[in-house]
Amino acid sequence: MSTTHTHDNTDFDHEKLWDLIKDIKFGMFTHRHGNGMLHSQPLTTQNKALDEGATLYFFVSRQGEVAQHVLEDDQVNVAYASPSDDSYVSVSGQALIVEDQAKKEALWTPMAKAWFPGGPTDPDVALLQVRITHAEYWDVTDSKMVQLAKMAKAAVTGQPPQNMAEHKETRMA
Numbered sequence: 001m002s003t004t005h006t007h008d009n010t011d012f013d014h015e016k017l018w019d020l021i022k023d024i025k026f027g028m029f030t031h032r033h034g035n036g037m038l039h040s041q042p043l044t045t046q047n048k049a050l051d052e053g054a055t056l057y058f059f060v061s062r063q064g065e066v067a068q069h070v071l072e073d074d075q076v077n078v079a080y081a082s083p084s085d086d087s088y089v090s091v092s093g094q095a096l097i098v099e100d101q102a103k104k105e106a107l108w109t110p111m112a113k114a115w116f117p118g119g120p121t122d123p124d125v126a127l128l129q130v131r132i133t134h135a136e137y138w139d140v141t142d143s144k145m146v147q148l149a150k151m152a153k154a155a156v157t158g159q160p161p162q163n164m165a166e167h168k169e170t171r172m173a
Contacts, residue, residue: 018050020080020087020137027078029058031069031095041066043078043128046107054132054172056091057103059112062126070095076130086140093132100127136169 021027026042033039043058043066050056056078060066070076074096080089104120104127116125 014050014052014054017054017089017091017132017135017137018047020082020089020139021045022047022049024080024082027056027058027080029066030077030079031066032073032075033069034072039065039069040079044111045078046109046112048107054093054135056093056130056132057107058128058130059104059107059116060097060126060128061116062097062124066128067097067126070097070128078130087137088139089135089137091130091132091136092134093130096129096131097126098129103127132172134169134171 025044027045028040029043030038030040043060046057046059047055074094075092076095077090077092079091082088101120104125107127108120113119116122118125
């Protein structure tokens, strides 16, 4: 996919990043096992907005593999995809289990209760914080018809389609 690519921090702001991920129910959280293998699993982003610290929050089981593995290796990735909107986001960062009861309660939702029936005071509920250090996105703004026309032209001319998506990335820390 040919894209417009920018590394300019001034063009990539937290608001754009949040706009792309806020309605995606699950992010694929990837962490490294002690044996070096990468492992991914869906987690629900609990944020109501992205703060100035570019931090994402998730609830995980304190006894589960995510909580255990981020203690060994805190470098993680969270990937978001919205194929219906043709937008894709990848964030890398540092994961940490934080002890902040007020934050847990502020982020708590009825959906979280489905996974943790004991509520935010349950001792097994851990708050996983991911401080984003790098973010990258691909966002297609052309309609499906325009995309098809570009691909048809590419098939006829033998040249890859141009400007199929806006692609930006930045270091955030």
